[in-house]
Amino acid sequence: MRRVYTDSDPLIVGHLAEVLRARGIVCVLRNYYLSGGVGELPPNEVWPELWVEDNDDEAVARRLVDEVLANHDADGPDWTCPGCGERIEGQFAACWRCGHVAPSERGEA
Template sequence: MKRVYSAHSPLMVGHVRNLLETEGIRCVTRNMGLAGAAGELPPTAVWPELWVEREIDYERAERIVAEALDDTPATGRNWRCSGCGEVLEPQFAQCWNCGGRKPENNG
């Protein structure tokens, strides 16, 4: 097992875990209940952690985490969903209305 993510917020660790599990990467959380030990231990020692179970998934998990935490604004053009015709901004990879996927060639 390898640690792939740690944060002060259990919500963020849970969110990242959901992202990885959606991609078929098995994970384990640790330190989810250690916030009460803050002050007795160094702050980062009690942060919740996310560990990838299989070493073979680690690099892919790192890429997924990096993409999820990247706050660089999306560039490109608005795109139209082929499923329902909804116009969406470039940062969205999926249609909010019908769940259709953004075409790969739409930048």
């Protein structure tokens, strides 16, 4: 068994576990519920960890994790909603005010 990722945010680690499982990689989450130990234990020792059961899956799992994280950081530029004129940050695919979907030239919708 090999650890392929750890982070302070359990939502990211959980999402990555689901990505790996969807690709048929058997994985295990460790320390997922240890955040209550912060203060008594070193913070990075209680971070959730993602492990793959089969050592042969480690390289593929790390590549998938890197791809997901790279895509997560690749937010588009801020945009102006054509429906109401509100300025929207690039990570959002729809306007928070009127629900209008981002213009298709952003590669979405």
